[in-house]
Amino acid sequence: MASKSYMRVENVVKKFGPFTALDDVDLDIAPGEVHALLGDNGAGKSTLIKILSGVHQPTSGSIYVDDKKIFFRNPRDAAAAGIGTVYQDLAINQLMSVTRNFFMGRELTSTFGVLRMDEMDKIAHEEMKKIGIDFSDPSQAVGTMSGGQRQTLAIARAIYFGAKVLILDEPTSALGQKQQMEVLKTIKRVRARGDIAIIFITHNEIHSKLIADRYTFLALGKVIGAGTKKELAGEDIRRLMAGGAEMADLEQELSAI
Amino acid sequence: MTDRSESDRLQKENWFQRTVRRPEIGAFIVMMIIIVALAMASGGKAFNALGLKNNVAIIAQLGIIATGAALLMIAGEFDLSIGPMIAFAGMSIAIMLKWGLPFGLGEATPFLAFLITLLMTLAFGWLIGTIVVKSGLSSFIVTLAFWFFLRGLTEVCFRLINQNTNVSGLPDFKKESWFAEQMGGEVFGWFFDAWYWVGTKFSAGLEFTADMTKSEKIELINYLSFLNINRKMEQWVTGFDARLLWFIIIAGAAWYVLARTQLGSWIYATGDNKESARANGVPVNRVKVGLFMFSAFCATIFATCQVLDTNSSDAAKGMFKELEAIAIAVVGGILMTGGFGTIVGVVFGAITFGLVANAVFFIPWIDGAWFRVFVGTVLLLAVFANERIRKRITGGI
Ligand SMILES: Nc1ncnc2c1ncn2[C@@H]1O[C@H](COP(=O)(O)OP(=O)(O)OP(=O)(O)O)[C@@H](O)[C@H]1O
Ligand SMILES: [Mg+2]
Numbered sequence: 323m324a325s326k327s328y329m330r331v332e333n334v335v336k337k338f339g340p341f342t343a344l345d346d347v348d349l350d351i352a353p354g355e356v357h358a359l360l361g362d363n364g365a366g367k368s369t370l371i372k373i374l375s376g377v378h379q380p381t382s383g384s385i386y387v388d389d390k391k392i393f394f395r396n397p398r399d400a401a402a403a404g405i406g407t408v409y410q411d412l413a414i415n416q417l418m419s420v421t422r423n424f425f426m427g428r429e430l431t432s433t434f435g436v437l438r439m440d441e442m443d444k445i446a447h448e449e450m451k452k453i454g455i456d457f458s459d460p461s462q463a464v465g466t467m468s469g470g471q472r473q474t475l476a477i478a479r480a481i482y483f484g485a486k487v488l489i490l491d492e493p494t495s496a497l498g499q500k501q502q503m504e505v506l507k508t509i510k511r512v513r514a515r516g517d518i519a520i521i522f523i524t525h526n527e528i529h530s531k532l533i534a535d536r537y538t539f540l541a542l543g544k545v546i547g548a549g550t551k552k553e554l555a556g557e558d559i560r561r562l563m564a565g566g567a568e569m570a571d572l573e574q575e576l577s578a579i
Numbered sequence: 580m581t582d583r584s585e586s587d588r589l590q591k592e593n594w595f596q597r598t599v600r601r602p603e604i605g606a607f608i609v610m611m612i613i614i615v616a617l618a619m620a621s622g623g624k625a626f627n628a629l630g631l632k633n634n635v636a637i638i639a640q641l642g643i644i645a646t647g648a649a650l651l652m653i654a655g656e657f658d659l660s661i662g663p664m665i666a667f668a669g670m671s672i673a674i675m676l677k678w679g680l681p682f683g684l685g686e687a688t689p690f691l692a693f694l695i696t697l698l699m700t701l702a703f704g705w706l707i708g709t710i711v712v713k714s715g716l717s718s719f720i721v722t723l724a725f726w727f728f729l730r731g732l733t734e735v736c737f738r739l740i741n742q743n744t745n746v747s748g749l750p751d752f753k754k755e756s757w758f759a760e761q762m763g764g765e766v767f768g769w770f771f772d773a774w775y776w777v778g779t780k781f782s783a784g785l786e787f788t789a790d791m792t793k794s795e796k797i798e799l800i801n802y803l804s805f806l807n808i809n810r811k812m813e814q815w816v817t818g819f820d821a822r823l824l825w826f827i828i829i830a831g832a833a834w835y836v837l838a839r840t841q842l843g844s845w846i847y848a849t850g851d852n853k854e855s856a857r858a859n860g861v862p863v864n865r866v867k868v869g870l871f872m873f874s875a876f877c878a879t880i881f882a883t884c885q886v887l888d889t890n891s892s893d894a895a896k897g898m899f900k901e902l903e904a905i906a907i908a909v910v911g912g913i914l915m916t917g918g919f920g921t922i923v924g925v926v927f928g929a930i931t932f933g934l935v936a937n938a939v940f941f942i943p944w945i946d947g948a949w950f951r952v953f954v955g956t957v958l959l960l961a962v963f964a965n966e967r968i969r970k971r972i973t974g975g976i
Contacts, residue, residue, distance in 0.1 A: 397859065397860050401860055407858070413852075413859055415852045415856065415918065417918040417919045417972055418848065418851055422844050422848075426848050426855075427859035427861040429841040434840070435842055437844065466972065
């Protein structure tokens with residue numbers, strides 16, 4: 323399983339003014355693997371992936387892609403290096419159509435920037451269908467779509483644009499049971515291709531156990547545990563997810579209230 | 580049950596259903612009401628040969644700046660500096676035409692004066708846009724600052740160079756300069772030629788005779804005015820103001836860009852959700868700065884047409900024009916929050932506003948101030964209507 327890593331993060335620190343959001347974080351990402359990034363609210367997961375996708379720049383530390391040290395000045399740089407990100411807020415524009423969202427920032431154009439709208443409609447429709455949603459009207463505004471449909475749109479978009487690393491920030495958190503399973507299936511399907519590395523952020527222990535090959539646990543901006551599924555077999559994943567706090571007597575605490 | 584798919588849930592709409600759901604429909608209905616009401620109240624005079632020319636002149640004038648304001652609003656920003664930018668550009672051109680090029684570089688042709696002025700206004704547009712995107716301040720406050728700055732600067736320049744806050748009685752450049760004719764002259768003469776040609780078919784045998792009573796004469800003049808014939812039985816109106824051509828070019832280009840190009844998608848994306856647009860690689864800041872410059876460009880075209888048409892300019896030009904431009908955009912269905920709207924709606928809005936602004940000339944018993952009462956009312960209604968459309972699209976949030 324542990325194939326050669328595609329992307330490596332070393333000693334990354336991110337400060338927002340006086341606030342240290344990430345402190346000396348390492349991460350290793352390989353194709354064909356689902357890497358679960360876990361941690362409590364505010365641990366710094368979103369901040370870390372924003373650095374990986376060029377939205378933020380690290381205060382210090384380095385990122386390697388294919389063993390080459392790189393620096394993402396903006397999301398375009400990251401996209402060019404094959405980082406496809408599906409944000410917690412999905413980076414989707416409500417008032418715009420499915421097609422325009424699908425191609426946002428990377429529209430297909432002929433001379434003078436004229437859009438090839440029919441072609442774009444067709445591709446958006448087909449790509450969405452491949453991973454589970456059949457849309458008859460690509461000009462429908464995204465604001466009227468369900469959460470799972472938006473998630474699918476965002477994932478289909480990232481894959482279509484050649485993502486080597488697919489970053490999913492809590493893709494299942496806002497979804498109903500059936501749609502959660504749909505998204506997990508989608509992730510499995512992407513993993514089965516073997517050429518795409520997936521970073522999967524979730525607060526759901528079951529989901530992470532279902533599909534992750536490798537784990538990294540963050541707490542208060544620091545890595546407090548990492549390893550493959552096998553290596554972590556004896557560890558208490560739930561305890562690490564909670565940032566190291568003991569969760570065993572949660573039930574007792576709750577019943578005492 | 581299981582073979583039901585997502586696409587079955589969307590009801591197919593026919594052409595009519597789609598049309599009435601279009602966002603411009605409100606602006607279209609208001610426009611039609613105004614056209615009919617004005618035609619009836621003026622006894623048709625608003626749309627005789629001269630009435631049409633005059634109405635189209637003001638519609639085009641308002642439409643030019645409203646297009647610039649609308650694109651900027653779709654991208655999520657306001658420009659309150661449109662009016663002062665018009666005054667500044669008008670001052671700059673008029674002063675160069677009167678006093679020559681800066682630094683004693685000789686006489687200014689209309690084209691050179693326009694070009695140098697455009698460079699300055701584009702620079703101001705760039706500066707405003709850059710301040711807005713770099714500082715993250717609201718464009719409302721930044722352009723309000725430039726409202727004062729440019730109004731003041733215009734007056735100061737007038738006084739320093741011209742000792743007077745207006746320039747009038749410039750020579751008529753339209754005869755010698757092709758450029759001046761295209762900006763301040765007349766266009767689409769064939770339209771009125773054709774009108775006159777048809778008119779002559781209906782006026783055969785009519786003439787003014789000595790034994791006609793006064794009211795008979797007035798009736799005949801009125802009749803001829805709809806045939807594009809004056810009281811000497813010659814062609815009356817010869818062309819539209821050149822502004823119309825510019826309005827068509829600017830609005831047409833803006834429509835095409837928004838509906839059909841990548842830049843259009845970027846403008847919508849910028850105004851809808853700036854952060855997600857940026858995360859997807861849309862150069863949000865460049866889009867905004869570019870649109871502030873486009874707004875300045877529209878104001879400059881407005882001013883150039885005005886100066887070369889009237890051969891004059893003064894420091895008070897463009898008063899309230901920024902507010903009218905924004906009002907037209909809103910009535911045309913542009914959301915105050917950005918990300919949504921079309922140029923077709925803005926054109927309907929400009930026609931509505933132009934007709935109402937001019938109504939006082941065709942309906943003598945009306946008080947001109949009713950224009951503002953109307954604008955206020957329609958504006959408020961439009962905002963409510965737009966909000967309903969926005970909720971329908973975003974699913975009610
Ligand atoms: N732009 C910013 N400026 C200042 N502080 C920030 C900024 N972005 C994030 N933070 C802070 O950094 C910390 C980590 O935030 P982050 O969004 O990465 O958490 P997270 O692990 O994704 O949490 P959640 O599970 O709730 O999504 C938080 O305390 C947050 O307030
Ligand atoms: Mg987060």
